[in-house]
Amino acid sequence: MPWSWVQKADNNSEWLSAKIKEWTIQQETWKQQLLLEPEDLSSTVDMERLFETFPMIGGLDITPDKEQDDIAYVGIVVLSSKSLQVKYCQTHCVKLQVPYVPGFLGFREAPALINAVECLKREKVDCFPQVLLVDGNGILHPRGFGSACQVGLSLNLPTIGVAKSLLSVDGLNTLQIKEQICEEGKRWLPLLGSSNRVLGAALLSNECVKRPIFVSVGYRIKLLEAINLVFHTCRYRIPEPIRIADKISRQASSRDFC
DNA sequence: GCGACAG
DNA sequence: ATCTTGTCGC
Numbered sequence: 001m002p003w004s005w006v007q008k009a010d011n012n013s014e015w016l017s018a019k020i021k022e023w024t025i026q027q028e029t030w031k032q033q034l035l036l037e038p039e040d041l042s043s044t045v046d047m048e049r050l051f052e053t054f055p056m057i058g059g060l061d062i063t064p065d066k067e068q069d070d071i072a073y074v075g076i077v078v079l080s081s082k083s084l085q086v087k088y089c090q091t092h093c094v095k096l097q098v099p100y101v102p103g104f105l106g107f108r109e110a111p112a113l114i115n116a117v118e119c120l121k122r123e124k125v126d127c128f129p130q131v132l133l134v135d136g137n138g139i140l141h142p143r144g145f146g147s148a149c150q151v152g153l154s155l156n157l158p159t160i161g162v163a164k165s166l167l168s169v170d171g172l173n174t175l176q177i178k179e180q181i182c183e184e185g186k187r188w189l190p191l192l193g194s195s196n197r198v199l200g201a202a203l204l205s206n207e208c209v210k211r212p213i214f215v216s217v218g219y220r221i222k223l224l225e226a227i228n229l230v231f232h233t234c235r236y237r238i239p240e241p242i243r244i245a246d247k248i249s250r251q252a253s254s255r256d257f258c
Numbered sequence: 259g260c261g262a263c264a265g
Numbered sequence: 266a267t268c269t270t271g272t273c274g275c
Contacts (some may be wrong), residue, residue: 061265062266063264063266064265064266064267066267072266078263099267100264100265101263102262102263102264103264104264104265105265106264108265109265135264135265136264136265137264140264141264142263145265146264161264163264163265164265165263165265166263166264166265167259167262167263167264168261168262168263170262173262186260214264
């Protein structure tokens with residue numbers, strides 16, 4: 001839906017317009033709690049040490065129901081980070097409380113995702129991950145607080161945002177990034193906002209892939225660690241934890257539909 | 259004023 | 266997120 005439609009709908013709905021104001025303040029407040037440290041993109045990452053720090057990696061995705069727009073299916077998986085062996089796999093049918101508004105995805109999805117992680121902790125603690133991949137952005141966001149930040153901060157768990165398309169922030173645009181990544185022949189490219197702050201990275205996750213994915217820090221992890229973890233878990237364009245979570249949540253949505 | 263906007 | 270159609274490679 002174009003943003004103008006949303007704005008038009010807002011004017012007819014005091015309710016949503018008030019919510020958006022509230023959410024904006026909430027994001028600005030939560031942003032202060034992110035404990036962001038300056039990124040050193042020239043340092044090297046020791047993969048073995050990375051696997052020791054994050055032996056298990058979780059993936060979260062959510063598929064909306066085909067007919068009821070307040071119903072959705074959460075997929076949650078946990079893999080061994082190094083071997084990519086699946087350790088845990090579960091779906092949940094959930095009721096969503098608010099509509100999707102660009103820039104506020106977390107308020108729609110994060111509560112359901114957080115619930116799925118808490119459920120995993122109760123039913124299978126030995127599969128509890130040290131890091132989560134969230135389908136969406138981290139600090140690569142208009143107010144520096146995407147859904148991956150919301151999930152991480154709430155659970156006090158390291159998170160990484162992985163988006164399939166670029167959210168327009170700080171004048172960043174997809175074409176310019178695509179050109180740049182081709183020119184330089186690199187596997188990944190830092191995304192710099194105004195004042196040269198590092199917001200995330202565009203990553204060609206596979207040799208055959210043409211379109212980058214967009215990786216950003218959610219909570220309590222370095223961008224370089226995030227990039228290396230995500231790259232390691234990519235058999236295809238989308239990292240395995242998210243790809244499998246997406247698959248099982250889709251399966252749940254078509255199963256419950258019948 | 260116009261456009262642009264994760265899932 | 267959803268829809269569609271076509272093409273390539275196994």
